[in-house]
Amino acid sequence: MLLTVLGFQSPYPGPAGATPGYLIQTAYTNLLLDCGSGVLAQLTRHLPVYDLDALILSHYHHDHVADVGVLQYGLMVHQLFGQRDQESPLPIYAPGKPAEKTAELVYRDATRFYPVDETTTLTIGDIRVSFLRTDHGDGEPCHAIRLESSGKTIVYGADSGPGTDWTPFASQADLFICEGTYLERNKPARPNGHLSVGQAAEWAERLRCGSLLITHLFHEYTEEEVRQEAKAYRSGTCYVAKIGLQIDLSL
Ligand SMILES: [Zn+2]
Ligand SMILES: [Zn+2]
Numbered sequence: 389m390l391l392t393v394l395g396f397q398s399p400y401p402g403p404a405g406a407t408p409g410y411l412i413q414t415a416y417t418n419l420l421l422d423c424g425s426g427v428l429a430q431l432t433r434h435l436p437v438y439d440l441d442a443l444i445l446s447h448y449h450h451d452h453v454a455d456v457g458v459l460q461y462g463l464m465v466h467q468l469f470g471q472r473d474q475e476s477p478l479p480i481y482a483p484g485k486p487a488e489k490t491a492e493l494v495y496r497d498a499t500r501f502y503p504v505d506e507t508t509t510l511t512i513g514d515i516r517v518s519f520l521r522t523d524h525g526d527g528e529p530c531h532a533i534r535l536e537s538s539g540k541t542i543v544y545g546a547d548s549g550p551g552t553d554w555t556p557f558a559s560q561a562d563l564f565i566c567e568g569t570y571l572e573r574n575k576p577a578r579p580n581g582h583l584s585v586g587q588a589a590e591w592a593e594r595l596r597c598g599s600l601l602i603t604h605l606f607h608e609y610t611e612e613e614v615r616q617e618a619k620a621y622r623s624g625t626c627y628v629a630k631i632g633l634q635i636d637l638s639l
Contacts, residue, residue: 402607417513523551
């Protein structure tokens with residue numbers, strides 16, 4: 389699997405930035421994880437929009453879904469242009485509630501909605517997908533997403549508070565994409581559904597992950613200050629998210 393970071397910032401994009409979106413590619417499959425603000429513009433650098441096979445949404449917060457509407461417009465126009473089959477709406481896999489959000493995932497012939505929860509397993513092309521509910525959101529589900537293909541595993545942690553138990557879901561993942569929303573200097577006194585950079589590093593080390601990608605970062609953070617607080621992770625390669633970063637797990 390080849391991962392490309394299309395967006396990683398939160399809660400809003402910085403200059404020429406984008407909020408979360410990750411492209412996962414194999415020889416057979418093009419899968420988009422989350423579709424935040426600015427993600428479509430970045431996607432077009434790597435892949436025609438009409439070549440996507442599926443979109444998986446972790447949850448419905450704006451920083452993860454802001455570009456879904458323009459993706460639907462794009463697919464509709466590509467169907468009109470004859471570049472995508474009218475009979476092939478893009479499947480969107482996402483939590484089954486709230487209902488007013490799920491209703492927006494069905495658009496003409498462009499997209500169809502398929503609800504998922506912790507019991508769901510999917511096969512999308514040559515990628516096996518499963519889900520874990522995280523400690524995030526005001527009672528609405530947010531799912532971490534586990535992807536397995538050709539003997540490699542990527543776990544995308546989505547948004548998650550310290551109450552998420554990653555064992556065994558993310559244990560020994562070849563790549564753990566974990567949020568590091570806070571630095572020590574701006575960490576709130578009480579946990580509020582997000583992890584700090586330090587907590588991401590501690591979890592990745594405890595889970596013995598092969599590599600760690602720290603993401604969901606405020607756009608003004610520097611790579612150096614994020615790395616400074618990620619020293620607890622020593623088991624493998626630590627990446628700090630930036631737009632266009634690619635990690636090839638087939639190597
Ligand atoms: Zn969220
Ligand atoms: Zn978020």
